[in-house]
Amino acid sequence: MNSPALAFDATTFRRTLGMFATGITVITARNRDGSLIGLTVNSFNSVSLDPPLIIWSLANTSSVREALETCEYYAVNVLARDQMEISNLFASKTADRFKDVEWEPGLGGAPVLAGCCAVFEVRNTLRYPGGDHVIFVGEVERCDRSEREPLIFFNGRYASLAGNPASA
Template sequence: MEHIDSLALRKALGAFPTGVAVMTTLDATGRACGLTVNSFSSVSLNPPLILWSQSLSSRSHPVFRDAERFVVNILSEHQIQISKQFSTASDDKFRNIEFRSGLGGVPIISSCAANLECVKVSAHPEGDHVVYIGRVIRQERSEQRPLVFGDGRYLVARPHQQDERGAVLALES
């Protein structure tokens, strides 16, 4: 099998822009926990299932491994600072973050593009990550545009302007 350079692979994967989400849950003592991810995807609409992955070496891995519930907070384009705050090591990632309690008390971050409250269905260790499957039990969507990440930087999602035949004319501002 050919050796894959991890930095080259990271650069190639960066060509596929993704949304940015903060996963939140509670630890065994009821303390809020969260981390930024871009490894999130829909699995099924019926039943409503999603997946996301987490590094086995993440400080919060034991918390998410043991949690029964989590929330997918899909960040909006104005929430870059929240993305950065939850992607750094800190004992108080929720400092100055506006949130409310969802089902089971799990934190729901305010002003997101969308929030999905989930019950963990399964966890599958693969390589240096674990893939979690969650069943969506409640969701909400705002009018906010989502935050996007690709090629190692934050991006904004803008729709293409189309004519009556569907041909792309320009990007909307």
């Protein structure tokens, strides 16, 4: 089936999506050989409370796609405002991203990063094709939160919360 031609280009689409403020997460897991995997992702969202499901997506071209598709568990580490360096590290091509990062093993050995404002430990349940990405839907088996302010991404750069808007 052919898609209709877009009335805009990919750059316009990406820049427009950037107007939706998101939190920043680092998805972490263990590869089959026991090595650690981690990457920065901001396409994370909730799906369902019963059962507790979350969703995120990964580019088909990602070097860790196969490992993440086949792992039993992964962790979604929601970064706190002071963890910009961790976001940049896990978005980089650095080989050993975990070398100087404090973490502890979670379910299935998936790394749970220290200092995050929230962590979801997730059973890797469903994957769907989604254009140039694969869509992951996972069942949350454990979660935890702190009162730390989250790291926000908006309009192509990091941002922070300015407080709650006044109620109408």
